[in-house]
Amino acid sequence: MCLKFGFISMSYRYMRVLVMFDLPVGTAAERKNYALFRKFLIKNGFLMMQESVYCKIAQNATIADSIVENVRKNKPKSGLVQLLKVTEKQYSRMEYIIGESKSEVLNSDERLVVL
Numbered sequence: 001m002c003l004k005f006g007f008i009s010m011s012y013r014y015m016r017v018l019v020m021f022d023l024p025v026g027t028a029a030e031r032k033n034y035a036l037f038r039k040f041l042i043k044n045g046f047l048m049m050q051e052s053v054y055c056k057i058a059q060n061a062t063i064a065d066s067i068v069e070n071v072r073k074n075k076p077k078s079g080l081v082q083l084l085k086v087t088e089k090q091y092s093r094m095e096y097i098i099g100e101s102k103s104e105v106l107n108s109d110e111r112l113v114v115l
Contacts, residue, residue, distance in 0.1 A: 014088035015064040023079035066096045
């Protein structure tokens with residue numbers, strides 16, 4: 001843990017849960033299931049990284065496991081849903097081949113300490 005500019009960085013504890021999915025949308029029922037799953041992810045704090053790839057930060061591995069279990073309980077009826085847990089350090093090493101990160105939401109593990 002280090003103090004820098006009024007923030008405490010604790011990235012060694014934090015995890016990222018990535019959800020990647022490919023769901024069928026051929027029928028009205030399938031489109032509804034797709035929309036419901038996407039809304040579930042957003043309502044539960046996931047941020048869209050790109051189409052069908054969502055990410056959520058967790059304070060530790062135990063919380064990441066509970067996030068994964070919650071996604072399992074709310075999985076769609078058909079399609080492909082994949083989950084990946086990575087540490088914040090691994091996530092920060094993501095390489096952008098083309099384009100750049102677009103984040104309108106503060107999405108980091110740095111927190112302001114008010115005394």
